[in-house]
Amino acid sequence: MSEKLRGYGLFALVALLLLVVAPLVLPPFRLDELAKYLCFAIVALGIGLAWGQGGMLTLGQGVFFGLGGYAMGMYLKLHDAGPGGLPDFMEWSGVETLPAFWKPFANPVVALAAVVLVPVAVALLLGTLVFRQRVRGAYFAILSQALAAAFVILLVGQQGLTGGTNGLTNFYDIFGQDPEAESTQRSMYFVTALVLGVLYLGARQLVKSRFGRLLVAVRDGEDRVRFLGYNPATVKTITFAISAGMAGLAGALFVPVVGIISPSLLGVVPSLELVVAVAIGGRYALAGAILGAIIMNYAKTGFSEEFAGGWLYLQGALFILVMTLAPKGAIGVYHQARDALARRRRPPAAEDDAPVPQKQEVPA
């Protein structure tokens, strides 16, 4: 019971920090940066679900982030161009009529729905094909990474349709607001923080449900799960689709927050960086995934401002350290410290606290 209360307390504290303290304390520029990190944190939450809970090492979440981001970007571009108008980059590329697949995105409802539904549909299709064939482990990881690489090549190659390397940028009107205005940035920050909070609570419920327990069982013994009468492919596909939907939503929020979506934001490297961040934060706990994404991106900005170019080495070193010394990440270290403290406080009851081989704890 106290465990539960402490969980709620921590959540309330973080919510207070994000929704009240940060907007009061941080200058607008930094608040906007934080909004960007929160977008990454949403992707990380999905990775925590798919990889930490479900054992699917997905190295291509950038694809889903991109699908969501481009869906949003396409709407904003069409909105700026006005009825019958063409997005600026198309005119520069000599495209004369709006490509058919762009047309539905003129409608904000369609575009907003596509932000989640397109990544979910792609993940469902991919999951059905891949998991049914029992592709898993490193093979799935490689496949997902190859997908990210292919997606970038596709985007860059279709200059006239996608904006190529530059991606979609120069938005002038975000749902009736000026994207440069401080008030817009501030409201985008709140929207992002709220979305993250809601998704976290939802994901937490999922992890605690029977489905979540089943997901852990699939991670630890996929073949055994079949003999309990469940199809692991279904469990994995659904989870993968949920994580894809989260990434899509994050991409869509990223566009108004940062003002651009481009191939360099969703390729192999950004996808990998988020997985590394999740590992460092602690992949077995959803909170660890979020924490990792925020801290690593914060550190990246701070460090790059001081020592340009040094970040990659630090990131690599951190990753190696965590993998070798604390495979459960920062949250794992925190849990260990907490348990050690609790044990010290009441040493006579050691009987029941004898070292329990616990690889993972249900995220608090």
Next chain:
Amino acid sequence: MSALLEIRGLEVVFDGFRAIDGIDLTVDQGELRFLIGPNGAGKTTLIDVITGLTRPAAGSVRFGGTELVGHKEHKIVRLGIGRTFQTSVVFEELSVVENLDLAASFRRPLAALLRQRRGVSDTVRAALETIGLTDLAERPAGVLSHGQRQWLEIGMLIAQGPKLLLLDEPVAGMSKDERERTGELLTEIAKDHTVIVIEHDMEFLRRYASQVTVLHEGTVLVEGDVAAVQADPRVQEVYLGRSREDAA
């Protein structure tokens, strides 16, 4: 009594090696059948074929009139066949009660799985009591001893509510007390289930078996009650003699 499981003309070939070479086997409703045989006789392979893990080269496996060959593993479980493995596989991160609850829940629709478990269902509670792990219900399965893991697996099997239970060497590696406890458990389960047990342990066999099928090099060597099987010179030659030496 009617036949629950009918195996006809079964052949399994691994890279040219005939692991099962024409087995016919009938197990009746309510029976407790022991499968014995030396290493490589095809006992586990037979169970693997029944549960869909291995595809036979020829032959049929009919369960209550339904052909099982070609069905996926989880579909076969859904038809009412449960099994355990030689090396027990329980989910170490999950608590004992969560392990049992998952085993008991596969008939629930997907939407119902999205809800959190509230309390302990009657099925799970009954299984907990049968296997005697009620006191450890909330502990992670990772802390269980070898014997307790085997019981948990048997409990998960019961919680599935299958019509046919397949146990692959349930007492392997157990202490004397644990064997005894498992034997009682087995007798208890066999009262209202059809059970097939693979076992190497002759002592265990003598105490708890009635009907025995002896496999040898992928074929059925002898079938009958324990006494008859033990007295059979062919069995002594291929199996019992050697096993007695091992036990000595």
